[in-house]
Amino acid sequence: MNDQQDGKWERRYQEPGQLFAATPSPLLLDHQNLFDPTMRVLVPGDGEGRNGVWLAKQGLDVTSVEISSSAVEKARAWATKQSTALNQLCGDVLTYPLQENEFDAIVLIFVHLPRNDMDSLLDKIQIAARPGGYFFFEGFHQDNLTACDSGPRDPDMLFTLDQLERRFSTWQIKLLTTVDTQVEKRGEFLGKGIAIHFIAQKPL
Secondary structure, X not given: OOHHHHHHHXXXXXXXXXXXXXXXXXXXXXXXXXXXXXXXXEEEOOOOOHHHHHHHXXXXXXXXXXXXXXXXXXXXXXXXXXXXXXEEEEOOOOOOOOOOOOEXXXXXXXXXXXXXXXXXXXXXXXXXEEEEEEEEEEEEEOOHHHHOOOOOOOHHHOEOHHHHHHHOOOOEEEEEEEEEEEEEEOOEEEEEEEEEEEEEEOOO
16 A cells, blocks of 8 residues: 555544444344354454454454554554454555465455555465455445445446456355445445445365
């Protein structure tokens, strides 16, 4: 992630209050049966911690990575309020050192990057997931460009079902669908967007 993008997110998270909703992604809530307390989970681009803190609250060993120091501080405060703890790292998800077969689950929720950067991140994720491990993904579909004014306006930063299916063609796909999503910022409802919910399991 370049310095300009880094500064953009830091400015957004420096403002008082929650930038995005505090509740975890419905993708995680609807499939929490796939998690158990023995799992190590990575949450890149975790923002204010809505997903990482919820996962840690379930007893999982969670590593949350976020580039904005202000967002990390908000996530720490949220974790304390929830009487839980997670390993919170302030850094760029693109340069964070991932090891082979390191995590039982990797959760990527509304992380939108330029195409080359996203390809690099997905390559790292596929390597870092352990055999039998899960990848959970939620992000805006390309149709969101005409459905909602919020979200990235660059189609190369959005996704299609075919793209994800091809990228994870050697994995067992558990879920691949589009869903309506409520778009909120700072508590204000901005409309309904179109997102992808995707879960895949790395082969043993």
